[in-house]
Amino acid sequence: MSGDPHHTHHRGEPVRLLPPMRTYAPTDEVDFVIVGSGAAGGVMARELSRNGFSVVVLEQGPFLTERDFSHDQFWGDLQPDKALTNNRKDQPGTSRKTDKDDAKISSWNNYGRVVGGGSVHFTANYWRFPELEFEQATRFGVPDDSTIADWPIRYADLEPYYTKVEWDIGVSGLAGNPFEPPRTKPFPLPPLPIKSEGVLLERGANKLGMHPWPAPMAILSHPYRGRSGCVACGICIGNACEVRAKSSSLVTMIPEAVASGRCEIRTLSYARKVETNASGRVTGVTYFDKNKKEVLQRAKAVVLSANGCETPKLLLMSATTAFPDGLANSSGQVGRNIMFNGSALRDGLFEHEINGWKGAVVSRVVWDTYEMPASLGLYGGGGFDFRCGYTPLNGGATWPGEPTWGSAWKKRARDYFTKSLSVYGHMSSLPTPNNRVDLDPKVKDAWGLPAPRLTFTGHPNDFKLGAWFGKRGEELLTAAGALSVAGEYGGPDGGGPHLLGTCRMGNDPRTSVVNADHRAHDVPNLFIVDGSNFVTSGRGQPTMTIQALAFRAADRITALAKAKAL
Amino acid sequence: MQRRDFVQSMAGGLAGALGAASWSQLRAVSAYAAGVAESAPYECLTAEQAKLLDVVTAHLIPTDDTPGAREAKVVRFIDHALATIFKDNQKDFAKTLADFTEFTSHYRPDGAAFLALTPNEQIDALGELERLEPDVFRDLRGITMTGMFAHPEHGGNFGKIGWKLIGYEDRYSWAPPFGYYDRGRE
Structure with missing residues (x-):
């Protein structure tokens, strides 16, 4: 070693x-x-x-x-x-x-x-916090049994540094997301290519009147500062990049410090x-x-x-x-x-191949849910992506209600691996x-x-938030054309x-x-x-x-x- | 976390639960060539265990119009993994096999061992195991699937048989379109 x-x-x-x-x-x-x-x-x-x-x-x-x-x-x-x-x-x-x-x-x-x-x-999702994040206690109050407070700084104090992160480590994306807070510079690199998961999220979100947008990712879409662009190998989440395209501290900050x-x-x-x-x-x-x-x-x-x-x-x-x-x-x-943070997940099985095992994990996000309508009585918020978390070790995946082994499973194994994806709701958590x-x-x-x-x-609000995001996630999958939707998970991560x-x-x-x-x-x-x-x-x-x-x-x-x- | 979507869709329980291999252990295991001779002695399994696993894994992933667990050398994977990356789980796995033997010995009134059952009886017994002892079934299925889909350097997935089954290619460099839906968007 x-x-x-x-x-x-x-x-x-x-x-x-x-x-x-x-x-x-x-x-x-x-x-x-x-x-x-x-x-x-x-x-x-x-x-x-x-x-x-x-x-x-x-x-x-x-x-x-x-x-x-x-x-x-x-x-x-x-x-x-x-x-x-x-x-x-x-x-x-x-x-x-x-x-x-x-x-x-x-x-x-x-x-x-x-x-x-x-x-x-890491997966390399590089979302800026919205302005409201820093002043929630003032704007929305403090729920029972929570210690939520305003930050001692505001988004405006951090904006120059968000920009510095994007340019100094290399973040790919597209300015203009209507739910992104104001930015002083565009992204240094264009978004990573859209994947089938991203197209399906666009389809579902557009039908529901939401606003899908290219995901900001700390993965290089093109060569940058002496490092390679992403080659879409697909062995990404949970794994280390072999071409220095993932903008980790290992390949960005540490060599420059040395x-x-x-x-x-x-x-x-x-x-x-x-x-x-x-x-x-x-x-x-x-x-x-x-x-x-x-x-x-x-x-x-x-x-x-x-x-x-x-x-x-x-x-x-x-x-x-x-x-x-x-x-x-x-x-x-x-x-x-x-x-x-919290997670809400549902799985969807589609008619055609998605092949989410190629490329970076996320190519489109939906942030309409950063701030929730007051009428819902929910504190916090979050965003969605569609992703296929599959890597080849997930080849044994199954689908609820369908055979799990034998020739009957074998005939479907390729479908489960190539034609399914998950909607992932990423959520706030209350302290x-x-x-x-x-x-x-x-x-x-x-x-x-x-x-x-x-x-x-977990705070009771965060279970309610998880249930809401899970339901909304199902609606996104269905609107995107999923043949079948499975799973019911949503709540604070422990x-x-x-x-x-x-x-x-x-x-x-x-x-x-x-x-x-x-x-x-x-x-x-x-x-x-x-x-x-x-x-x-x-x-x-x-x-x-x-x-x-x-x-x-x-x-x-x-x-x-x-x-x-x- | 390796968030729930991955944990849930992992090949099975054992794959997630097994092992605390260190970096150096992983280094050592990669020297293991995929082409172990048919007659080579097992590193960890007894001959009886190997025979039992050969039959069980071949029911889980049978050889039909495409190759199955046998051709993928899944039992060789299990044996080698238990000697290396899953070393800390030898006891757990032995217990899983013992539980399996105990459960299946009650399948027929005469108490016949699993290997003495007819193939159809074996399939039926596995179905009962899945229904009544889901944890035992999950462990056996999990390690079978891991042997089918892990990198061939670990001794299973011989000839990338598992990867071909699911349509995975280890080219490690792709360009759009990646799937059906993003055609025309590149």
């Missing part, structure tokens, strides 16, 4: 991947240690190092590249615990519904555990404690190296971009007598308000005070650290890769963990930049906003550092 970012091995031959990388000794006091190299950590590493700061990025996983990736489905994270994601055997999670229940081992937390994090295998000559990506390095001194400032991060030996990397400031599960876990593990409830947790909000991640008192991981424990019960809200951003130190500069209210030289900052969940696709926040945070932190105000 690599872990050495200079070289990898291809069929036994060493291959140089990156320009020589600057390295630091743990005793060097670098300007920043960043924990995590994913969607947010990659942006922070690139921006801070290019702004002149010395940076060490601690990444749990290895440094893989396209030479290591494979079309073999056992590699991707369609299979849990494989090459690209956290291995739950070594790092179990536990979960329970309420405080009264005993938590059991569970795979609720899914994250990328390689350089580039989850962006290496090229700055000021950034070290230190792999197989699992952070276990953020260290603090007597004056309550952070002094570095202690991590397990690849030999499970503890190492302290000293730093003038620390940025946590470890994801909405690992970041609060690390803060809670960093308790001291001065910070008895965990670092940066005087509010008691670290780990709280966890949101996963609640008790939905949270904390440290399991009993279960430990292979390093002896506590397992992250989830306590989660886990997954969207790990949001656990170190929320806000102006009030009593109810939030970081301020609008991503600075911990309690610790002046500690910053948190990842999905944990979300005050609300968005309409289903968080990564675009995670990166826009990161670009903005990097500007803010740079300004503070240059003003000697860290």
